[in-house]
Amino acid sequence: MPSDLIAGIVAGLLVAATPLILAALGELVVEKSGVLNLGVEGMMVIGAYAGFAAKVGTGSYGLAFTTAILAGAAMGLLFGVLTQQLLSNQVASGLALTLFGLGLSALFGAKSTGLTAGAFPRLDALGLPGRFASGTDVIMLATLALVFAVAYFLERTRAGLVLRAVGENHDAAHAIGYPVVAVRMAALAFGGGMAGLGGAYLSLVQTPFWVERMTAGRGWIALALVVFAAWQPFRVLAGALLFGGITILQLHSQGFGLKIDAQILSMLPYLATIAVLIVMSRQGRVGSSSRRLRAPQSLGKVFTGTA
Amino acid sequence: MRDRWLQLEPRRTPSQAMLYATPFLAFALTLLAGLALFWLLGKDPMKALGLIFVTPLTSVRGIAELLVKSTPLILIATGLAFGFRAGIWNIGAEGQFTVGALTGGSVGLYFFPGGGPLLLPAMMLAGALGGMAWAAIPALLRTHFNANEILTSLMLVYVAGLLLGLMVQGPLRDPQSFNFPESRLFQNDALLPLLIPRTRAHIGFVVALVVVAIAHVVVTRHMLGFKIRVLGDAPRAAAFAGFSEQRLVWTAFAISGGLAGLAGLFEAAGPVGQLVPQLPSGYGFSAIIVAFLGRLQPLGILAAGLLLGLTYIGGETAQIAMSLPSATTSVFQGLLLFFLLATDVLVNYRVRLGRVRGAGQGVV
Numbered sequence: 001m002p003s004d005l006i007a008g009i010v011a012g013l014l015v016a017a018t019p020l021i022l023a024a025l026g027e028l029v030v031e032k033s034g035v036l037n038l039g040v041e042g043m044m045v046i047g048a049y050a051g052f053a054a055k056v057g058t059g060s061y062g063l064a065f066t067t068a069i070l071a072g073a074a075m076g077l078l079f080g081v082l083t084q085q086l087l088s089n090q091v092a093s094g095l096a097l098t099l100f101g102l103g104l105s106a107l108f109g110a111k112s113t114g115l116t117a118g119a120f121p122r123l124d125a126l127g128l129p130g131r132f133a134s135g136t137d138v139i140m141l142a143t144l145a146l147v148f149a150v151a152y153f154l155e156r157t158r159a160g161l162v163l164r165a166v167g168e169n170h171d172a173a174h175a176i177g178y179p180v181v182a183v184r185m186a187a188l189a190f191g192g193g194m195a196g197l198g199g200a201y202l203s204l205v206q207t208p209f210w211v212e213r214m215t216a217g218r219g220w221i222a223l224a225l226v227v228f229a230a231w232q233p234f235r236v237l238a239g240a241l242l243f244g245g246i247t248i249l250q251l252h253s254q255g256f257g258l259k260i261d262a263q264i265l266s267m268l269p270y271l272a273t274i275a276v277l278i279v280m281s282r283q284g285r286v287g288s289s290s291r292r293l294r295a296p297q298s299l300g301k302v303f304t305g306t307a
Numbered sequence: 308m309r310d311r312w313l314q315l316e317p318r319r320t321p322s323q324a325m326l327y328a329t330p331f332l333a334f335a336l337t338l339l340a341g342l343a344l345f346w347l348l349g350k351d352p353m354k355a356l357g358l359i360f361v362t363p364l365t366s367v368r369g370i371a372e373l374l375v376k377s378t379p380l381i382l383i384a385t386g387l388a389f390g391f392r393a394g395i396w397n398i399g400a401e402g403q404f405t406v407g408a409l410t411g412g413s414v415g416l417y418f419f420p421g422g423g424p425l426l427l428p429a430m431m432l433a434g435a436l437g438g439m440a441w442a443a444i445p446a447l448l449r450t451h452f453n454a455n456e457i458l459t460s461l462m463l464v465y466v467a468g469l470l471l472g473l474m475v476q477g478p479l480r481d482p483q484s485f486n487f488p489e490s491r492l493f494q495n496d497a498l499l500p501l502l503i504p505r506t507r508a509h510i511g512f513v514v515a516l517v518v519v520a521i522a523h524v525v526v527t528r529h530m531l532g533f534k535i536r537v538l539g540d541a542p543r544a545a546a547f548a549g550f551s552e553q554r555l556v557w558t559a560f561a562i563s564g565g566l567a568g569l570a571g572l573f574e575a576a577g578p579v580g581q582l583v584p585q586l587p588s589g590y591g592f593s594a595i596i597v598a599f600l601g602r603l604q605p606l607g608i609l610a611a612g613l614l615l616g617l618t619y620i621g622g623e624t625a626q627i628a629m630s631l632p633s634a635t636t637s638v639f640q641g642l643l644l645f646f647l648l649a650t651d652v653l654v655n656y657r658v659r660l661g662r663v664r665g666a667g668q669g670v671v
Contacts, residue, residue, distance in 0.1 A: 038457065081649075087315065087656070088648035091396055091457065095595055096648060100641025106634030107348075212634070217465050224458050263473040270462040274448070281454040304317070 004130075009248060011135025015206055017237075017244035018140045019044070019198035023222035024229070024236045025150050026194025030076075031226055032154060033187035034167035034298035037079050038094025040195050041219025042101025047072040047196025048203040049105035052210045055117045064117075065139070065200055072196015075101060076188040083302075084181045084188075090300050098219070106212040117208040139201055144237075146194075151233040163187060167296035170303040180303050195219065217270065224273045228280050231295065239276070246272055315656040325654045330600055330611070332653075333646035340642050350629050358628055359621030359639075369620060371506030375578050377616030379404065379570035381515040381609055383594035385522045386566030388603040390559030393538040397560055399445060399460030400567040401591025402467035403438035407568025408575040409471050410437025412490065412582045415497030416479060422496035430497060430572055438568015439561050441467060446560035450553045456560075464591070472584045479582055490582035499577045511573035515612075518566065522605040531558065567591060589637070593619075596644045615640065 023040050030037050051068030055061065079097050082088040123133040123141075154160040166173045166183045174180050202218070203210050221243060229235035250265045338356065345352040363369035383400045390397050397403075411434025418426055445460040476488040483491075499509035526532035538545040538555055545552065570590065575582055597615050601608030622636030652658060 078645075082645065086649050086652040088651060092595075092599060092644070093648050095398065095592075096641055096644040099592060099596070099637060100645060103634050103637030103639075103641050107632050107638050110632035110634065217462070220458060220461050224462075227455065227458070261473055261477075263469040263476075267466050267469050270465045273462050274454075274459050277454040277458055278448060278452045281448075282452050304315070 007130060007132035008135060009252075011132050012248050012251070013241060013244040014136060014140050015244075016247035017240040018143050019201045019206065019218055020222050020225060020240040020243055021143050021147065021236060022198030022201065023195045023219060024225040024240060025146060025233060026191035026198075027222055028226050028229065028231060028233060028236060029150060029154070029163070029194075030187045030191035031299055032167045032231060032296055033163050033184045034170055034296050034301065034303075035080075035083065035184050035188060036090050036094065036300040037076070037097070037188060037191060038091060038223065039075065039079055039097025039101065039219075040191075040222050041215055041217065042098035043072045043075040043192045043195035044101075044199035044202075044219045044222075045105045045213065045215045046075050046101045047199030048214055049109045049112075049199075049210060050196065051200025052115075052117055052203040053108070053112060055204055056112065056115055061120070061204070064204060065197060068196040068200030069193040070196070072199065073189040073193040075196070076190070076192020077185065079192070080185045080188040084184050087302050087304065090302075102213055109210055109212060112210045113212065115210060117204050117210075119208060120205040137205055139197075139205060147233050147237050154233070164296070167298055170298045170301070174303070184303075195222070198222070221269060221273050224277055227295075228276045230280065242276075243269055243272065314659040315652065316659065317656055318654075321654050326602065329650040329653060330602065330607075330647060332650050333600070333643060334614070336646040336650070337639060337643045340646070341639060344638065345631075348631070350631065355625050355629055355631065358625040360617060362624055363617060363620040367503065368506055369624075371503045371508035372620045373613065373616050374502065374508040374512040375616075376619040377612040378509075378511045378515045378577075379574055379590040380594050380597045380615055381612035382511075382518060382570040382573070383563070383567045383591055384597035384601060384608045384612060385515075385518055385605055386563030387594060388598045388601070388605070388608060389522075389526075389535060389562050391598055392603050393535040393555055393559060394542070395556050395559040396457045397442060397445065397460050397563045398457050398595070399442070399462075399464045399467075399591070400563060400594055401587055401589065402460070402464035403441045403564040403567035404571035404574070404591045405464075405467040405471050405587045406441040407434035407438035407571030408582065408586050409467075409474060409571075410434055410440075411568070411572030412493070412497075412575045413474075413479065415493050415576065416490055416582075418494075418496070419491060420494045422494065424496070426496045427499065427576070430576060431569060434572025434575075435565040435569045438571060439565040441568070442560040442564020443557075446557050450556055456556075464587075468584075468587055471582065471586065475582050475584060481581075488584055492581045493576060497576055498580060499573065507578045509573065509577040511570075511577055514569070514573070516609075519605045519609050526605060535559070567594075593637075593640055596640050599644060600647055615643075 050071035054067035055064035601611035
């Protein structure tokens with residue numbers, strides 16, 4: 001049945017895209033507040049392990065995803081303490097967060113390697129029929145809803161406006177009386193929680209077992225997606241689906257009768273990221289007339305609070 | 308400033324004392340955190356720290372291994388520091404390391420089973436050029452397309468690893484390997500001479516020392532070092548002085564890529580002795596920590612490289628003796644960088660708890 005095949009491919013695409021959407025949406029909010037957190041990969045891998053360990057330990061998916069979100073948020077706050085309280089360099093701190101997250105998850109996860117978390121229930125378990133329902137899940141739907149929620153928050157709420165003001169000009173926002181550091185800490189906690197959830201989706205839903213470094217660069221791809229999306233939530237969705245499509249191509253190339261080395265296929269997401277960066281950065285060059293493509297003006301700058 | 312728990316009072320000039328004291332402070336804090344970590348894992352903390360930081364220094368083998376591990380760290384970090392000072396972020400040294408090993412190693416394998424005395428210099432040149440070529444990609448993308456070099460150089464790390472896998476599975480595969488993805492073992496002409504007999508310590512360490520010495524002169528005495536400092540500290544001044552940012556991006560990537568490629572070739576032609584997919588083992592990332600810990604200065608990097616090399620060997624020793632997971636080393640390295648970045652605040656600010664009175668600045 002071709003419709004079954006199409007439903008299967010769309011579901012597979014969404015499965016591959018969901019962790020990227022989650023992590024990229026979180027980072028988008030962080031960057032909108034004017035902070036560049038390069039530690040997404042570290043927060044994701046911590047979330048992947050924390051969620052997995054909680055599931056194996058308690059058997060509850062609710063607890064597992066909550067643990068992953070909290071662990072990711074804790075990592076985000078750690079970055080906040082370094083860069084917002086102690087004014088460390090954001091690039092270096094982000095790298096430190098990634099190295100630390102990869103190490104810490106591997107250290108605690110050494111005993112869990114090879115264990116499985118069991119199959120996550122798909123929508124067909126709720127009585128929904130069809131090939132599509134058997135490939136989709138609740139987290140995926142929640143993720144799609146979150147895209148709308150984040151877009152609404154940023155564009156239509158007062159808190160979203162304050163967050164954007166802080167990201168565009170922290171000195172002006174400070175002068176008006178907005179708590180710049182507090183807003184950024186909150187954004188970082190949110191970004192960390194989202195990355196943690198994205199990581200847990202990998203280790204609990206996509207491939208329900210734990211392996212060291214299982215995020216395999218997805219945190220970095222999420223960072224590139226934010227640039228690709230020109231800091232707009234719906235474009236994150238589009239970009240993540242594009243990457244999902246590349247993953248599907250990788251998995252099904254044999255089925256399509258393509259004879260390409262596995263390594264070359266595995267290179268595709270990384271090469272696509274570079275290609276996307278080239279196209280988007282070109283458009284977003286300094287002097288570009290399109291305001292919508294512009295990065296938040298205070299992105300990555302240190303706020304000393306003395307101006 | 309009410310939303311910050313610490314009161315930070317900017318210093319008029321950065322504290323030189325703190326600049327050199329904070330790496331030691333960070334190391335001390337890392338040791339304390341390490342004690343807590345081992346205690347949490349249910350291991351004897353003092354024994355673990357002893358195994359990591361003392362035991363390796365008590366044998367010739369340990370010291371030889373220290374040189375083996377710190378050679379790539381020092382080489383790569385020295386190169387990276389050039390760019391980091393100028394705000395040019397080459398995060399993909401791991402990929403340039405891999406490509407350097409691949410290009411340099413290929414030259415060696417091409418002349419199998421001979422090659423003569425000129426083979427090694429040719430391999431070193433090919434390795435450095437390979438790393439440079441790989442680093443030229445993010446440099447080009449930044450200068451011509453304004454693409455963020457952090458992300459592009461990092462993506463190329465994954466591509467380089469897959470490229471190495473592809474090559475040792477195909478054209479470079481050892482005909483006698485029973486389909487294992489690995490190259491032949493290098494012939495004698497393609498192997499680095501040993502520094503200490505019957506160990507793995509090779510002359511690459513001497514090359515690293517020479518590179519550090521040259522870099523020290525360049526940074527302190529040469530115009531290039533000055534331009535890099537100006538671009539990093541005062542980009543507008545650099546623009547007014549007519550320093551070309553684009554040219555500095557290319558220079559920084561060429562130096563760091565070349566040195567990373569050379570380090571990769573040393574790894575392949577030294578301790579490993581062939582091309583295998585597992586060759587890139589994280590030196591390119593640890594070198595970032597080394598660069599910062601060494602204060603982005605060549606002599607500091609030499610010391611920091613030796614210290615981080617020690618955590619590698621000590622980590623392995625502790626892993627075997629106390630059955631600690633292999634990731635212990637990376638946790639230590641991550642902690643070290645965290646504490647270093649955190650204590651860096653002391654260089655530019657005076658830190659006070661509670662509210663500053665009468666200082667004017669920072670009080671709302």
